[in-house]
Amino acid sequence: MKLPVMPPVAPMLAKSVPTIPPGASYEPKWDGFRCICFRDGDEVEFGSRNERPMTRYFPELVEAVRAELPERCVLDGEIVIADDSGLDFEALQQRIHPAVSRVTLLAEQTPASFIAFDLLALGDDDYTGRPFTERRAALEGALSGVNAPIHLTPTTTDLELAERWFVELEGAHLDGVIAKPLSGTYQQDKRVMFKIKHVRTADCVLAGLRWHKTSTEATPLVGSLLLGLYNDEQKLQHVGVVGAFTAKRRAELVDELAPLLLGEGEPHPWQEWASAEAHQGQRLPGNVSRWNATKDLSFVPLRPERVLEVKYEHMEGTRFRHLAHFVRWREDRTPESCTYEQLEQPLTFALDDIVAGLGRGPAR
Template sequence: MKLPVMPPVAPMLAKSVPAIPAGASYEPKWDGFRSLIFRDGDDIEFGSRNEKPMTRYFPELVAAVKAELPQRCVLDGEIVIATDAGLDFEALQQRIHPAASRVTMLAEKTPASFIAFDLLALGDEDYTGRPFAQRRAALERALAGVNAPIHLTPTTVDVDVAQRWFVELEGAGLDGVIAKPLDGTYQPDKRVMFKIKHVRTADCVLAGFRWHKTSTEANPLVGSLLLGLYNAEQRLQHVGVVGAFTAARRAELVAELEPLTLGDEEDHPWGEWANAEAHRGQRLPGNVSRWNATKDLSFVPLRPERVLEVKYEHMEGTRFRHLAHFVRWRDDRTPDSCTYEQLEQPITYSLDDIVSGLGS
């Protein structure tokens, strides 16, 4: 491989802002695996945000790159799995598997798509030093007539359209809007773009905690708090965790939570998976560490009597898509009032209405 921009390259990043800024180019924020495609003829590599190659996991996209992209190019984009119900991030996570036979099977069962949104190189030309407006125009020319599963993300310079996307596209599994300065160059690993994401609050039941990785018997520290919501059958479902605390606060929580610990004879709604061994070979609620089979997934169960308010971005199925953030204790709320009914439901939206041929 011999390209003007060679792998590995860390992709350009975005910093969070509370509102959509004026005077930029706007595009949907796709929820998948960020990836840079490097193509030099039949030599193809899919890079990742941590600069490790992902090529072997997506053979169907390698074939699509050979069929659809220019012979020599470097593109920035997102690998997604699209369904009739929107983007499926959990299915995408399952694609990262060490067994070649499973990779082949999943490539057929849950094929991925690539959404292109920036151009780093084309032919012998390095585009990283050019303003985004020029990169986007060249990308549109390079991908004119491209077919699925390769797609070009839509863009607009109309802030009203961007605001409508922000509201409507969440129902298809997208998680906000990206704003790119029109005169901005491509700067790897620099937060020079802007991301506007949904932030909501929910009142959740505190059902347990995990010890911090640095916790010791002499210096116990709480790592994360486990959150629950009651479903329509009044079953307490695990919805996520909060864990961004200072070391001092982690130590304080040990004493605060001690009165809620269960006695030997008391039952817990999640008793069947409180022990780490229960997670071996199966996917139970709260199993958030499929990437590290050696991680201790056990937790300290607490009586589900206390309520806390958290900030979250959006839901993926019955759980928070990303780590939630602690806001405050809600001692004025009863645990049984913490149900899924309080959560805001986004407008249902078809992926095919965003990018033609995606999700259909």
């Protein structure tokens, strides 16, 4: 492979801001695997955000790149899996598997798509030093008439339209909106873009804790709190964790939560977490990490008696997509009142609707 921009490439990053800034180019913030796509003839590589190779996990996209993209190019984009209701990040996570047979099967059962949103190189030309407006125009020309599963993300310079996207596209499990400076160059590993993400609150049941990685028997420290919500059958489902505490607060929580520790033989809603069969059909917190099979996901069960309010961005199926953040204890709420009904249910959109710009304005 010989291209003007060679792997590995650290993607350009975005900093969080509370509102959508004016005077920029706006596009949906996709919730998938960020990657750089390199093509030089039949040679195709996908490099992850951490500059690790992703190519072997998505053979269907390798073939699609060969069929749809220019002969020699480098694109920044996102690998996603979508159905009629939007993006499915859980299905995407399943695609990272060591067995070739499993990778091949999943490529057929849950095929992925590649959403392109920036151009780093085309032919012999390096575009990273050019303004975004020029890169976008060249990207549109290079991907003119491209077919699924390769897509060009919609963009707009209309702030009002971007604000509508921010609200409406959440139902498709998109993260929010990205704002790119029109004159900005492509700067690897620099936070020169802006991201505006959804933040909501929910009241959850505290049902367990995990010890911090630096915790010792002499100096115990709480690492994270395990959160639960009751479903329609009044079963407590594991929905996520809260873990961003100071060292001082981690130590304080040890004594604060001690009264909630279970006694010998005392039952717990997640006591079957160690059984693989118990994870079928419900969310329990003891599953093996897909990203690190040696990671200890065991937890200390607590009586599900306390309620805490947390901030979260959006849901992925029945759980919080990202780490939640502690807001406050809710002594005025009962655990039984913490159900999924409190969560907002945004509208849903199919992938084709999104990449077509929702038919709401110019995709420029």
